[in-house]
Amino acid sequence: MHRQVLSIMLVGSFLLGGVSSVFAQYIDKSAYANAVAALSSAGIIDGGGNVRLNDPVNRAEALKIILLAQNKYALDIETMKSSMPPLSLFPDVAMHEWYAPYVEVGFRYGLIKGYPDGRFVPENGVKVVEAAAMLARS
8 A cells, every 4th residue: 555545545635556666657646745744744654755656655654544543542642652661562573662652652542453363564565454453443
């Protein structure tokens, strides 16, 4: 799934599949400027002048965006950032990684469950069905 698709989902548009990398060069990035600006000003994404609209969104990034898009998780995220538990819920999520607090909160609220082998695999590209499940559970 590509960043522009997830951004559009979060600002109330419909869920689309990813754009093929063959067609990525033809995407008009200015068409997504309002969505990027809105998400960036709300602190949901870090625009930083380098929003990579054509790059896949990984599972950790998708979870962070979904959690930050809803104020009801804000206090838990901030609390988790300041006092992480000593052990991770998933063997592939190191407690010092930027996404660890989001994984902890996402798991606590049932947005994520991990894979059957017990891993979260944060760097894997998020699939449409996974993003939709996280959104539905939130």
